[in-house]
Amino acid sequence: MATTYRSKVDGWLLIVLLGAMAVCLPAAFAALAQEQGWVAWLTVAAVLLLGFGLPLSLLFATRYTITADCLQVRSGPFRWRVPLAAITDITPTRNPASSPALSLDRLRIDYGRGRQLLISPRDQAGFMQAIEQACRKAGAGR
Structure with missing residues (x-):
């Protein structure tokens, strides 16, 4: 789901x-x-x-969807797909770098070999809880 x-x-x-x-x-x-x-x-x-x-x-189209095996990020016409198994760390940040985030209240998703993505879910606590659960179910190494 x-x-x-x-x-x-x-x-x-x-x-x-x-x-x-x-x-x-x-x-x-x-x-x-x-x-x-x-x-x-x-x-x-x-x-x-x-x-x-x-x-x-x-x-209207910036959102973050957690599926059974990946984090799907959409921001207008742009899209990213991050496998849950590739996520190595998630940390809060206020980094103003260009990203699919409409707020400076952000989370930095580290994944793969030195890759990162900045996102700004409205419900950060709920997002963190859901991504932790999804990563555990997917067997990711977080």
Whole structure:
């Protein structure tokens, strides 16, 4: 049975993402006013996809799913799959590095040979308990 945890979202990041979305709408209209034909519509599509669609997908599709054998991480159009057996450590961090986390209240997942992933589940205690149980069941070496 899979368990899914949504990302915690820091207020400052929410403001940045909503600001990016708000700025892209006037930019799209400005492109339409300056260009004609397919070039204008291509520009509008690119501006809306990157400036509106990407932040929206990050806000609504950043989540962490624990299955019987892996941790599946999704953040907008990006995806990671971490085998539970490969997880070597999980530690709290406030590392601001780019990652599939919408908060600086993060967990660093160390796995494989020197690989790591930063995530920010809203319910960190519940996530930690669920991942520990899943790792034990999967026979992972945590």
